[in-house]
Amino acid sequence: MRLPEARGDLSAAVIEGLRSGQAVEVAHLPKLRDTDPLADEDLQLALTVCYELHYSGFEDVDDRWEWHPGLLALRAEMEQLFERALRALTGPQPAVGAAEIPAALTALTAEHDGPSLGRHIQSHATIEQFREFVVHRSLYQLKEADPHTFAIPRLAGRAKAALIEIQIDEYGSGRLPRMHAELFRTTMSCLGLNTEYGAYLDRLPATTLAVTNMLSMFALHRRLRAALTGQLAAFEMGSSLPNSRYANGLRRLGGDSRATLFYDEHVEADAVHEQIAAHDMCGSLVAEHPELSADVLFGAAASEALGGRASAHLLDSWAAGASSLRPVTGPGSAGRLPETQLPAGVAS
Amino acid sequence: MTHEPAQERRAATVTPYEDGPLLLRGDFEIVTPDGEHIDAGRPTVALCRCGRSRIKPFCDGTHKLIGFRAPADRQPTRPDPSDAEQL
Numbered sequence: 001m002r003l004p005e006a007r008g009d010l011s012a013a014v015i016e017g018l019r020s021g022q023a024v025e026v027a028h029l030p031k032l033r034d035t036d037p038l039a040d041e042d043l044q045l046a047l048t049v050c051y052e053l054h055y056s057g058f059e060d061v062d063d064r065w066e067w068h069p070g071l072l073a074l075r076a077e078m079e080q081l082f083e084r085a086l087r088a089l090t091g092p093q094p095a096v097g098a099a100e101i102p103a104a105l106t107a108l109t110a111e112h113d114g115p116s117l118g119r120h121i122q123s124h125a126t127i128e129q130f131r132e133f134v135v136h137r138s139l140y141q142l143k144e145a146d147p148h149t150f151a152i153p154r155l156a157g158r159a160k161a162a163l164i165e166i167q168i169d170e171y172g173s174g175r176l177p178r179m180h181a182e183l184f185r186t187t188m189s190c191l192g193l194n195t196e197y198g199a200y201l202d203r204l205p206a207t208t209l210a211v212t213n214m215l216s217m218f219a220l221h222r223r224l225r226a227a228l229t230g231q232l233a234a235f236e237m238g239s240s241l242p243n244s245r246y247a248n249g250l251r252r253l254g255g256d257s258r259a260t261l262f263y264d265e266h267v268e269a270d271a272v273h274e275q276i277a278a279h280d281m282c283g284s285l286v287a288e289h290p291e292l293s294a295d296v297l298f299g300a301a302a303s304e305a306l307g308g309r310a311s312a313h314l315l316d317s318w319a320a321g322a323s324s325l326r327p328v329t330g331p332g333s334a335g336r337l338p339e340t341q342l343p344a345g346v347a348s
Numbered sequence: 349m350t351h352e353p354a355q356e357r358r359a360a361t362v363t364p365y366e367d368g369p370l371l372l373r374g375d376f377e378i379v380t381p382d383g384e385h386i387d388a389g390r391p392t393v394a395l396c397r398c399g400r401s402r403i404k405p406f407c408d409g410t411h412k413l414i415g416f417r418a419p420a421d422r423q424p425t426r427p428d429p430s431d432a433e434q435l
Contacts, residue, residue, distance in 0.1 A: 102366065106367075106412075110412075111412070111413070165392060168391065169390050169391070169392070173390070173391060239409075240407075240408055240409030241408075241409050241410075241412070241413070244402070244408060244409075265389075267403065267408050267409070268389065268390075268393075268394075268403060268406050268407075268408065269390060270409070271369060271394045271406065271407040271408055271409050272369075272371065272390065272392055272393060272394040272407070274368075274409070275365040275368050275369065275371055275394060276371070276392070279365060279366075
């Protein structure tokens with residue numbers, strides 16, 4: 001992927017630093033502003049750029065930037081704001097015993113009444129809206145499960161075994177065509193979307209970037225490993241039912257079994273994963289380390305809250321008759337979505 | 349929760365998860381009564397135990413919508429007095 005367009009002074013400083021190869025020093029950077037960090041376009045994009053250096057990097061950036069002390073110091077400042085905002089949003093979490101962890105996670109992730117992205121997509125979404133939904137999810141789904149792999153060496157015993165049991169399935173038991181990220185690529189392709197990783201980064205708003213940034217922050221800090229397990233459990237527990245609605249929505253719009261496989265697969269897979277994540281991974285982790293229970297629940301609550309905000313942005317934009325994506329910048333066709341119905345051969 | 353010693357002893361294990369499905373792990377095959385193979389699709393599967401899944405024999409999470417309750421261990425054979433009205 002290539003470096004995105006800056007969205008303010010902070011992301012401009014990071015992006016220009018990386019592009020030019022000049023040192024990025026915190027002292028020379030604009031003062032971090034006093035806005036809502038969870039919705040700040042500039043901050044969330046700057047964080048995304050910092051984190052992507054740890055995944056597949058940027059074509060136009062020297063890989064050594066991943067461990068550049070100046071950039072890491074800046075990232076730490078941004079993360080402090082981000083984590084503080086996440087903890088303020090979710091409130092203090094209780095310390096609960098290992099036996100109560102699954103029930104506490106279930107309570108945090110219970111479906112509530114009110115607007116639901118899944119129900120809208122199942123029954124009402126247009127093909128344009130479905131494409132937007134897929135574009136929002138693409139920054140994570142094209143590297144699905146990768147953030148959680150960072151937790152493997154940071155867990156031990158039964159919690160580690162449980163995470164690996166989940167990850168093996170996420171990566172299709174090592175068979176490329178069954179890897180979840182590849183199934184998502186197929187869905188994107190069936191929808192006529194660009195499957196190149198990061199192709200739509202410029203179009204993703206802060207609310208969407210914040211979800212992936214939260215995963216990366218939890219993943220890259222051993223200190224937050226319990227939050228990452230709680231996040232994964234919440235993700236899995238809130239997955240089977242919405243994915244069946246996404247699959248139904250795509251079928252209603254003419255998607256064939258190849259196009260809907262990603263969602264159909266997740267209905268079945270995540271019904272397995274949620275049990276393993278809540279009981280075997282989070283339960284075992286807290287049994288071994290009772291002091292981590294509040295962080296497990298923090299991760300789950302943060303995942304629910306940020307996921308909810310990201311979904312609300314889509315629903316609110318569509319209700320207002322607008323696109324949920326940021327406008328296309330520049331003259332090229334990069335980042336533009338197709339305006340056609342499903343390509344011939346996809347409709348069943 | 350998984351109990352490794354049991355998995356070591358047996359080729360396959362079935363684990364009931366509280367208020368949820370049965371997880372099937374190990375060397376197993378799922379077949380119809382006629383012996384037709386049912387593709388499990390993954391090394392560990394969740395089998396529906398609430399009866400309401402739309403992808404039986406597999407779990408699709410519907411148990412959470414209907415308030416399904418079942419213990420992770422063997423259910424007591426003597427009914428709880430609080431169940432009397434339902435019996």
